[in-house]
Amino acid sequence: MHSRLTRLIIAVGLLAFGTGSIAQTGVPDARFLDVLDMHGMPASPTDRSFNIFFDAGAWHGYSLPPAGDDDTGFAGPFVHSLGDGRWVGQRFARVLLREAGTHQDIMMMPTESHAAPGYLVRRFSSPSVSVDQILFFANSSQAVARIELKATRALDINVTIAGQVMPDEANGLAARGEAVAQTFAHSPSILSTALHGDGVIARRVTVAGAAYRIDLNRPLHLEPHQTAVLYVDQVLVYDPHTGTSQALDDATAWMRNRERWAGYLASIAKSHLAGLPDDVAQRVAVKAIITLLGNWRAARGDLHHDGVIPSYSNPDFNGFWAWDSWKHAAALALFAPDLARDQMRAMFDYQTADGMVPDCIYLDKANDNWRDTKPPLATWATLAIYRATGDKAFLAEMYDRLVRYHRWWFGARDHDHNGLAEYGSTDGTAIAAKWESGMDNAVRFDTVIMLKNGEGAWSMNQESVDLNAYLYKEKIDLATIAKAIGKSTDARQWLKEAAAMREAIQTRMYDRQYGYFFDARLGRDDRVRVYGSEGWAPLWASIASPEEAARVVSVMLDPHKFATYMPFPTLAQDDPHFSPITGYWRGPVWLDQAYFGVEALRRYGYAKQADDMARRLVLNAIGLTAQAPMYENYDPLTGQGYQSANFSWAAASYLLLLR
Structure with a gap:
């Protein structure tokens, strides 16, 4: 059952886009x-310099033509499933009208x-x-x-x-008959274009070079103020x-689209942050939703x-x-x-018998990366x-599945069997081990230094x-989770293991002299004293004692370290390796x-x-509350976004931050 807010949004959407004219009734929630x-038009097949509209898991997307482009239609499509993605169309759904009997x-x-959320809209007018x-x-x-x-x-108008x-x-x-078909080299994919709607009985298709036309076989008759609806x-x-x-049925599909998006938008009522106007918080939340759904891709190949890809703006x-x-x-x-449930299933579809989940998976599984996995946040996400x-x-x-993945870490990534794990790789390379951390x-x-644990299992030292x-x-x-599904014995065992691990982390990784948590070298009481964002993970996980937390917080709130203009860089500002623009994980805010x-x-x-x-984090990220996309990372000193635009986990993080 829809909430009152959801029903209101649906009602406004149906009023605006029902049987009446869009131009007269306006749009829901401006x-x-x-x-x-x-807005944008591709200068080349691989041009990703502007934002693209995707939705519903589609692998093809479109844009509004640039401002000043007076022609009808849309730019596109961009087909993401062809290689690393490319534009195959320049203009879609261009409308040509001619009064019957004239030239x-x-x-x-x-x-x-x-x-707008869930659609692009363009409007044109003439005297007639x-x-x-x-x-x-x-x-x-x-x-x-x-x-x-x-x-x-x-x-009476001729419509093309x-x-x-x-x-x-x-x-x-x-x-192909009354439709246009587009095929592609080295791919079985087919893109077909067809026209139907009010007064459409027969169509004539013409292809000439890189252009195509679909003409109605007879003029369309309109009475004064009558609206006809066509669908391409x-x-x-x-x-x-x-x-x-x-x-x-396109009319039904449009109504379902509006209902689906009304459901999405109803969720933003809970977007709030103390001291931030709710309209700002909600606009950022909508941008996050649009970003995540723009990167949604349906099961294929x-x-x-x-699931959701990291960013359509990056071919990698x-x-x-x-x-x-x-x-x-x-x-x-x-x-x-x-979609959240399917995102989890997509990765666990490839879980091995021993529990490992691969780093990444692709349309063609030959490209999947099995050299490493990624940090274990799957149970946190499932519980969310x-x-x-x-x-x-x-x-x-x-x-x-979660249990096997969790146990895998201690079977394949605990070199000295002390109950604390290391990042590592399946091929023994340090680069893959660094990838496994996510902080390359x-x-x-x-x-x-890499240490061998067994066949196909290596750890950092x-x-x-x-x-x-x-x-x-x-x-x-x-x-x-175990308690929720009736596995009380399992639940008690997990809590027992957690208590032992908490003590080990505090003993091995908390540095009383420096008041911060650091990585620990294997085989000796020696810590890697680099002030990075990893040092507050024990607070996020509720491991630290109140006294330990107080000292870590003083580091986090130090303007020379992490309380920068845009706060919480991944490396302290006063570290000699701090490089917020080109450093990737050596200073930018992730x-x-x-x-x-x-x-x-x-x-x-x-x-x-x-x-x-x-x-x-919200107000100092340049363009976040305006029209700029959400970026992969940000300069902590200026708030400028860098790396991939339209980055999904930035959107996810902002959405969580505002809840």
Whole structure:
């Protein structure tokens, strides 16, 4: 059952986009128009310099043409499942109108162009007819351009829907009956374009070079103020040999799209941060939702469940990563729980018999990375889904998998069998071990040596504090899950193990002289004294004593270390290796670690300081409250975003931060 807010949003959406004209009735909740600038036109097939609209798990996306582009239609599509992704179309759903019996096209002027949650909209007008275009996704295969034509007088018009593919794609363009088909070299995928709607009985398809036209075989008659609705469907079938797409009724699909997005937007009512206006918090939350759903990709090829990629703006991120997935799932649970569950399943589809989960998986499993895994936050994410949904069946489904993954760490990554684990790799390389940490080039790993544990199992020669904090929290969370599904004996065992591990982490990794948690060298009482974000992981996991926490907090709030303009860099500002722009994990702010830092403060009673740091993370990130995308990381001294735009775990972290 929908909440009152959800029903209100749906009602407004249906009023605006029902049978009446879009131009007359406006759009639902204008607060959330253009939270991201979606204008752009590809200069090359691989151009990712602007934002792209994806939804519903689609592997193809579109943009609004640049400001000043007076032609109708949309830019695209960009097909993400072709290699690392490329633009195969330049213009989709261009509308050409000519009054019957004349030889001159009706000239239309653009009046509006917006990106809204779940759709793109463009509006045009002329003295005799207005045109409103909405582009939305009916499902993961089918994009729809909904076109409303409204005449000011009785009018018979010839209607043409035109499109343009990228020049290099012209050889794959052909007419197939009353539709246009586009095929691609070295791929079985097919993109088909068809027209139907009011007064559409027969169509004529023409292909010439890189252009195509779909013409109505007879004029469309409009009475004064009458609205006709046409639909242009663009359907991407990834592989016709393994699956097809069932076309839906477009009018029904549009209503379902509005209902689905109303459900998403209802969740933002809980977005709040002390001292931050709620409208700002909610706009950032909407941007986070749009970012996560823009990176949603449906099960295709060797990806057996839906999930969220790190960023469509980076060609290196065309797959699912493990610890990205755990963070995505925790945030998705707040507004899209079905997708959150599938995000978890997608990674565990590839769990080995001994419990390992791979670093990342792709459409083609030959590209999967088995050289390492990623930090163990899967149980935390599973519990987040349960707390958002109350779904005990999902806990029962995941429990044995989570247990095997947890036990794997101590079987394959505890070189000295002392109950504390190390990051490592399956191939013995230090680079893969650093990847396993997720903090690839962190200063604390500069001098690591690899040690063999067994066949296909190697460890660094240091126990990492964040890894063991995560594993400790996994034991606590596994106890919670075990109790929820009736495994009380298991729950008691997990708590017993957690108590022993907590003491070991405090003894081995807390440095009383420096008042901070550090990685520990194997075989001796020696710590890697690098002040990094990993040092507050024991507070996030509730390991530290109040006295230990107080000293760690004093380091976190030191403006020379971590209380920077945009707070919580991954390396202390006063470290000689601090490099916030090019350092990757040597100084930039990564939002997951910053979020853990805020939560660390909250868990030990530093609520005021947590609120202050959280506000700075929101307000000092350049463009976050305006139209800029969410970036992979940020400069702690200026708030400038760097690396990949439209980064999913930054979006996930902001969404969690605002709850």
